[in-house]
Amino acid sequence: MWIYEKKLEYPARVSSTNPRLAKDVITQYGGPDGELAASLRYLTQRYTMPIPQAKAVLTDIGTEELAHMEIVATLVYNLIRNATVEQIKAAGLDPYYADHDKALYFVNAAGAPWTATYIQSKGDPIADLHEDMAAEQKARATYEYLINLSDDPDVTDTLRFLREREIVHFQRFGETLNLVHDWMSSKKVFY
């Protein structure tokens, strides 16, 4: 089961209302390389992992991604919370406003809703861990693009933290892949 803790993993600071930035940052909430996709991918792949380290890594990184989803939601919520309808229109966020007001919804930067087709769960640990490593690099790249687009130094600080975590996760998945390869060669199964 999961237990909720009433705190963020890292402070999500926002210096001022900025619906234009919210429109971009929301892609890490419900976009193809966002935190919802990351957490659901790892938490559903863990069941068929063959070794203890892999089950633990997918459970723990999948759980940390849920905390990152909460950080991204907090950024978006506070970037649009005080926005006027005029500001929302000027930022091009009016189609989102028409459907969701200022509520949080899982969409990418262009407004397309989240879909399970963003992720895969193959049952083959080599295939799944390669997908996970690629996912971490794609999330890292997205955070870099968002940092390029950010004109709020406080938001940039939080985006930097999230970018850094993708690098650590990539490292842990790489180690896990090596451990799975060792386990396979010890079983004399060759791929």
Next chain:
Amino acid sequence: MNNRQSALLRIMELEFAAIDLNLFLDTHPDDSCALTDFAAVSQELMKAKAEFEARYGPLMNFGFGLNQGNTWRWIESPWPWEVNFNDCKPYGEE
């Protein structure tokens, strides 16, 4: 920043260290240096959480808090998305 926020930040720092060490231990389960660090951080974290929960109410629900006689405060604001670390007031009270 008010006292609640600095106490919360301290917990966030310690828990982040614990999270990162935990992930490292997932792939290096018998690394004795990391195990020692984890034990130290986790002890500090438990102490900081006990002090915070006594003063400001539960951080965790479903019986995972320390039940310091203030469970009724679980529903109190600020929730995590309402904490403004930039100044002394929660976002909702600006």
